[in-house]
Amino acid sequence: MEEAITMMPSGHDKRRKKDGGLLLGRFEVGKLLGAGTFAKVYVARDVRTDELVAIKALDKESILKSGLVAHIKREIAILRRVRHPYIVQLFEVMATKTKIYFVMEYVRGGELFSRVSKGRLLEDTARRYFQQLISAVAFCHARGVFHRDLKPENLLVDDHGDLKVSDFGLSAVAEQMRGDGLFHTFCGTPAYVAPEVLSRRGYDGAKIDVWSCGVILFVLMAGYLPFHDRSIVAMYRKIYKGVFRCPRWFSQDLVHLLHRLLDVNPQTRITIPEIMENPWFRKGFRHVRFYIEDNQLHSIDDPQDYPEDDQLQNNEPKPDETYESGSESDCSVASCPPTFSDEQHHHPLPRPPSLTAFDIISFSRGFDLSGLFEETEEMTRFLSKEPVSQIISKLEEIAKVVSFKVRRKDCRISLEGTREGEKGPLTIGVEIYELTPSMVVVEVKKKAGDGQEYEEFCIKELKPGLQHLVYESPPVIKTTSNMS
Incomplete structure (x- = not known):
């Protein structure tokens, strides 16, 4: 194993039983990777296969009190529906009396955000990540799944340098649309949210994912956000107006693509099939086959x-x-x-x-x-x-x-x-x-x-x-x- 696993103290987690310290009799749990309101994510080793996995542990009582049971079931169904090389894979779901465990693919390379935070990427590198992102998003949309929270923090990079889309906690499926064929839940991360979400009049899930992909591409190429302000209200105003400027090192093809991606009018915003035909996007592009x-x-x-x-x-x-x-x-x-x-x-x-x-x-x-x-x-x-x-x-x-x-x-x-x-x-x-x-x-x-x-x-x-x-x-x- 390339990475040593530091075992947690025996009293740290009541989940451990009489199985020699193994979680559910199978997983040797290591360091904490991240924590949220209702869940914690650990790296673990499957003692049967000697492979590393990521285990997302959710507290049943907190989920029940917050009325998130349907939300969790939907997330499981979505992860099973969108199995793709550029999406973090859900292996299995297990439960005890107090916990629910998602056993997922462990992506060693960490968040794409950590790479961008050090400075902008080379154009070919940014293009490759963007191509993989669009491939994954297209796959989701074809199956009626819309991520709704795409951002560099939710994009991981594996050992081979390939992208892995993660965190489908805010995702929605087509069945959740109202009679007008739109979603109405206000969600997403402020800097990456589409203007039509801010208007609160309903939005197309595919269109807002495309907008977020546009913001991500800008960040990869520029090293900073296209819409930014210390005041969140001022930032929302910029997003709503679609006001941004491209750095001088952006090629004309890239500038044209970004203006299509960050079009404030969802009706004229570029679609996934159109992105795949764009000259800047198509350079070196290969469809993933699996x-x-x-x-x-x-x-x-x-x-x-x-x-x-x-x-x-x-x-x-x-x-x-x-x-x-x-x-x-x-x-x-x-x-x-x-x-x-x-x-x-x-x-x-x-x-x-x-x-x-x-x-x-x-x-x-x-x-x-x-x-x-x-x-x-x-x-x-x-x-x-x-x-x-x-x-x-x-x-x-x-x-x-x-x-x-x-x-x-x-x-x-x-x-x-x-x-x-x-x-x-x-x-x-x-x-x-x-x-x-x-x-x-x-x-x-x-x-x-x-x-x-x-x-x-x-x-x-x-x-x-x-x-x-x-x-x-x-x-x-x-x-x-x-x-x-």
């Missing part, structure tokens, strides 16, 4: 994340197109890059994992196996006597028709849509198990995306396409004997 599997983020740019038998397909991608997805569940999957090899059909498929009697029983409710291969709301199972290679080929054929991407590992297949939505693109997982040497069980289930879209896809594409592969057992003829 997928989530086994509750872990995997970067597509890193070859070691791919076993040799992983085969990827891309159905006529557009240049520089980003394929990402996410949902409130922990099984959201993002599509892989455009790397297709015709050699995939020359590699022998591994044998599907076999099902035991216990596996089969676990598929069914109780011990009644009559409904074993029927459907549930978001999952279908069926029997097939067809070769595994033929089943996979048919799935790839269906995916091609609807422009879905395919990712395969052994006998697990992911069909991944590209259409964005609040819950991300539709992602369907297919797993094939061996029941007998001549028969397999095919399990199809929704992994991410909208349930209605999944249902329509199953009815219109999946079921008709796979119908001829389904094995239907002959009817059982019941006979009765007459006892004389």
Whole structure:
């Protein structure tokens, strides 16, 4: 470990039990990273994996007294929905009688603010951080999540120099909008708040995040705030009027972008897609590509994340197109890059994992196996006597028709849509198990995306396409004997 952990005195925290000083029997707690009104954040070591994590401890009694239960639940749901390489990851949530614990990714590099406080950044460095910030914010907005408190203090930097957006405590989701389609809660940090928030007449969550990103970009490049005054009232007046001056070292492209970002009129303010097309922004920009599997983020740019038998397909991608997805569940999957090899059909498929009697029983409710291969709301199972290679080929054929991407590992297949939505693109997982040497069980289930879209896809594409592969057992003829 690169960082020594100083253990807290045994009497410091009543959470420690008879487990040798480990929190929840698993975490060796170290120094305090920060504290707020209702929470404290510590660095800790997971003794099972020897990895460092950040643990946010919240007091249940304080939360209940302050009426923040719904707020905490919403924060958990948001963190599960926005799993992205440039967003601090929530690993799990645990609780005792008195505390709630968020176990989160530990970002060693600290706040971006500490770097800016030493002086302005080089243009290429500032641009890279801004590109990563916009990538993360775009991902959130596509899933109906608005941060509402973006500032350098809430942006962390990891060991690789990559940005991590943190602190979604003031975030909101689209469902919280009023009938006018706007938010009305006054929130944010004074120097980074958008003028329409100050007017208290309602605001668009996406528009105010863009404004905050503009203030952040100015700070990164200038080393100071665009709107500043010792009097907060005077500062609000400057923000409301949009009065700021760019330093002489700003290029014309950057000045133009900043005036679009810090446009006091939210209707004409630049949008995220427009930012991504801006000449200053696009210099050296690369879309982040990743997928989530086994509750872990995997970067597509890193070859070691791919076993040799992983085969990827891309159905006529557009240049520089980003394929990402996410949902409130922990099984959201993002599509892989455009790397297709015709050699995939020359590699022998591994044998599907076999099902035991216990596996089969676990598929069914109780011990009644009559409904074993029927459907549930978001999952279908069926029997097939067809070769595994033929089943996979048919799935790839269906995916091609609807422009879905395919990712395969052994006998697990992911069909991944590209259409964005609040819950991300539709992602369907297919797993094939061996029941007998001549028969397999095919399990199809929704992994991410909208349930209605999944249902329509199953009815219109999946079921008709796979119908001829389904094995239907002959009817059982019941006979009765007459006892004389």
